[in-house]
Amino acid sequence: MNASLASQREIAKQPEPSPAVARFLKRGPRLLIGGEWVESKSKQLVSVIDPATGREIATVADADQADVDRAVVAARAAFEKGPWPEMTPAQREVLLWRLSDLIEKNADELSELESVNNGKTKFMASIIDVPGTRNYFRYMAGWATKITGDTISTSIGGIPGAKFHTYTSREPVGVCAQIVPWNFPLAMAAWKLAPALAAGCTCILKPAEQTPLTALRLGELIIEAGFPPGVVNILTGLGETAGAALVAHPGVDKIAFTGSTSVGKLINKSATDTLKRVSLELGGKSPVVIFPDADVNAAIGGASNAIFFNHGQVCCAGSRLYAHRSVFDQVVEGISGAARSIKLGPGLDPQTQMGPLVSKEQQDRVLGYIESGRKQGASVMTGGGAPSNPGYYVEPTVLVNVKPEMRVVREEIFGPVLVAQRFDDINEIAAMANDTEYGLSASVWSKDLSTVHRIVPKIRAGTVWVNCHNFVDPNMPFGGFKQSGFGREHGRSAIELYTEIKSVCMAI
Ligand code: NAI
Ligand code: MG
Numbered sequence: 435m436n437a438s439l440a441s442q443r444e445i446a447k448q449p450e451p452s453p454a455v456a457r458f459l460k461r462g463p464r465l466l467i468g469g470e471w472v473e474s475k476s477k478q479l480v481s482v483i484d485p486a487t488g489r490e491i492a493t494v495a496d497a498d499q500a501d502v503d504r505a506v507v508a509a510r511a512a513f514e515k516g517p518w519p520e521m522t523p524a525q526r527e528v529l530l531w532r533l534s535d536l537i538e539k540n541a542d543e544l545s546e547l548e549s550v551n552n553g554k555t556k557f558m559a560s561i562i563d564v565p566g567t568r569n570y571f572r573y574m575a576g577w578a579t580k581i582t583g584d585t586i587s588t589s590i591g592g593i594p595g596a597k598f599h600t601y602t603s604r605e606p607v608g609v610c611a612q613i614v615p616w617n618f619p620l621a622m623a624a625w626k627l628a629p630a631l632a633a634g635c636t637c638i639l640k641p642a643e644q645t646p647l648t649a650l651r652l653g654e655l656i657i658e659a660g661f662p663p664g665v666v667n668i669l670t671g672l673g674e675t676a677g678a679a680l681v682a683h684p685g686v687d688k689i690a691f692t693g694s695t696s697v698g699k700l701i702n703k704s705a706t707d708t709l710k711r712v713s714l715e716l717g718g719k720s721p722v723v724i725f726p727d728a729d730v731n732a733a734i735g736g737a738s739n740a741i742f743f744n745h746g747q748v749c750c751a752g753s754r755l756y757a758h759r760s761v762f763d764q765v766v767e768g769i770s771g772a773a774r775s776i777k778l779g780p781g782l783d784p785q786t787q788m789g790p791l792v793s794k795e796q797q798d799r800v801l802g803y804i805e806s807g808r809k810q811g812a813s814v815m816t817g818g819g820a821p822s823n824p825g826y827y828v829e830p831t832v833l834v835n836v837k838p839e840m841r842v843v844r845e846e847i848f849g850p851v852l853v854a855q856r857f858d859d860i861n862e863i864a865a866m867a868n869d870t871e872y873g874l875s876a877s878v879w880s881k882d883l884s885t886v887h888r889i890v891p892k893i894r895a896g897t898v899w900v901n902c903h904n905f906v907d908p909n910m911p912f913g914g915f916k917q918s919g920f921g922r923e924h925g926r927s928a929i930e931l932y933t934e935i936k937s938v939c940m941a942i
Contacts, residue, residue: 441819441829448486448780448825451550454543458651463495465670466653468508469663475500480643480672485553485790486780488824494646497671499679502638505667506685509609509636512664518636523578530575530631532659537568540655544648548620549781551647553789553826554744556781567624573908574628577929581633588939599940604933606634607711608687611680613673613701614649615693616642616792617747617848623649626690627666629928638667638686640677642693644793646670673697684708690931691715692749695846695872695917713921713931715749715913717846718874720895721867722752722903725860725880726760732901733761733879734768737852740877740903741769742776742830745788746850747796749918750875752903753847755854756866762856766834769852770816773830780825790826791849797826800849807833807842812853838869846872860885864892873915877903896922 451459463479464471474495482492495501512518537544544567545560554563583602590598612626623639630637641649653668669676673693681689681704688711691701695716705712722740724733740752757765779786791797797820804818817831830850836843843853857863867876877899880886890898896914899905906912911922921931 441821443778443821443827443829445821445823445825445827446779446783446785448484449782451782452543452546455546455550458543458547458647459492461650463493463670464650465495465497465501465505466650466666466668467501467505468511468667469657474498474671475504480646480670482551482647483644483793484550485792486550486825488794488826491550492647494650494670497669497676501669501671502676502679502683505638505669506609506683508664509638509667510685512662513606513609513636516664517662518665519634523581526632526634527575527578529659529661530571530578530628533655533661534568534571534575536655536659537564537571540651541565541568544620544651546782547647547651549789551645552616552619553781553792555786555789557784558744563618563621567620570621570624570908571628574632574928577629578632581929581933583935586937597942599942601938603936603938604633604929605936607932607934608635609638609685610635610688610690610932611638611640611683611686612690613640613677613680613693614642616645617744617749619645620648620652622692623652625692625923629923630690630932631661631665633929633932635688635932636665638669638680640669640671640680643670643672678704681705682707686710688712688932698919711931713913713923714919715921715923716874716917716919717848718749718751718872718914718918719754719844719846719870720750720752720872720875720877721754721756721870723863723867723876723878723889724755724757724761724765725878725882725885726758727882727885728761728879729881729901730761730764731768734765734772736877736879736901736903737765738769738772741852742773742788742850743904745791745828747792747848748904750897750904751848752877753852754843754870755852756857756863757854758860759856759858762854766815766832766854769854770832773816773832773850776830778821778827778829788830788850791828792826794826796849797828800828800847800851803842803845803847803849804831804833804851807836807840807853810837810840810842812836812840812842815854817850838866844870864889868892868894871917874913874918875899
């Protein structure tokens with residue numbers, strides 16, 4: 435590591451895991467296929483690392499083509515025959531509620547597992563990820579009984595006296611392959627599984643290779659809740675093998691993916707061969723715009739959370755700050771002060787406020803971006819380094835003197851790194867905010883209604899927050915404009931992603 439990147443921060447030792455988590459870590463590699471825990475045909479393993487120590491804590495299977503074939507057969511059989519297609523929507527609702535209750539009952543263990551696997555603190559997992567997952571299944575449980583079609587008036591002519599009764603129904607799209615990333619492993623699994631199951635689909639979930647543990651625990655809870663065999667299958671493994679095989683498989687009807695824009699493009703191309711339905715929630719480089727009349731203290735707190743929440747490993751992280759010249763220095767000082775006060779440490783230490791990044795690869799990537807910023811002339815207001823301890827830590831970092839063409843301004847860093855720019859003319863700020871290939875989200879900070887309502891329609895992003903950032907809700911559509919993907923998760927839109935419309939036209 436470059437010496438100029440060293441950090442003086444002290445990092446505590448990761449406490450030992452609880453007996454329940456220690457037992458889970460010893461369960462050994464297995465895949466959930468057709469309601470059974472089975473060995474992978476590949477016999478290949480993927481190492482699971484605690485990012486706070488860099489040590490292996492478990493191994494999981496690297497599913498290959500043969501495992502994908504088996505999972506698709508199981509998911510197809512469960513979709514077409516047996517108890518699942520015969521169930522009423524209310525019965526699906528009951529199963530989803532049972533699962534949410536089991537998540538609540540096992541919340542402590544799930545929070546700890548998420549922490550040792552992802553690096554986030556157990557505390558954050560226990561107040562955000564795990565209750566969010568529980569609530570997501572509950573919200574989508576309600577949708578199972580609320581899926582409707584329309585009756586349609588037609589004007590079909592040509593046959594004297596003929597009459598038609600015409601209606602639409604929404605039917606489950608079929609076998610869904612759902613590929614999720616490592617930043618919110620359990621919650622991302624819920625965002626994918628819950629609407630698909632509410633709609634009556636069957637699923638093959640592939641967690642990220644870095645963070646498979648809570649998905650495997652969720653698989654156990656899915657069996658305990660009583661979902662019929664094959665309705666949810668879970669394949670651990672690498673993106674290039676298990677993920678790519680799922681995307682190419684002719685027996686899969688729909689792909690839902692959250693992850694990098696580059697992989698999203700590959701998936702979209704590969705899915706074209708069989709015209710699978712595709713929804714993509716990809717990267718972002720979301721602007722945070724602070725107007726001169728904003729409540730500056732609230733904006734400082736909000737902008738700090740916008741970039742440092744989950745260590746900046748958030749697709750909608752507020753990673754480009756634009757503060758009006760009249761408040762720029764105060765805002766940047768405030769955010770830098772907040773950054774300096776964040777206590778880095780391992781996720782199981784109750785004193786920790788920010789854990790390590792998920793992997794060595796991610797740490798190297800983020801430090802590489804900071805270095806590229808320096809080389810291109812940016813100045814580090816605070817942070818910029820990594821402690822010398824084991825563990826994949828990166829200091830919360832604020833970069834100033836940045837220019838629109840620098841890589842740190844253009845590319846998604848996916849770490850705790852903010853680039854701060856000032857603006858003079860409020861008529862130019864929408865163009866600055868939109869100066870990106872991404873369009874996932876944005877936030878604007880102002881107390882003036884007219885300013886807010888004039889800027890919001892000009893911002894090309896799927897979510898615009900006003901005087902807040904990073905808030906999501908199961909009922910609020912979420913997804914991207916531009917290269918942040920397509921399709922909207924949550925709410926009615928998510929149900930639409932997992933259903934096909936059938937028109938029924940009946941001569942009467
Ligand atoms: P990635 O896009 O490679 O991985 C996300 C998921 O896709 C994982 O489950 C992975 O196994 C799978 N995958 C990878 N290659 C695949 C393929 N060819 N076919 C099918 N599935 C495949 O993301 P990665 O490499 O972990 O992170 C790289 C960058 O991506 C991050 O630095 C960040 O910028 C961005 N990212 C964005 C996320 C978001 O929430 N929008 C989440 C994770 C990463
Ligand atoms: Mg990748």
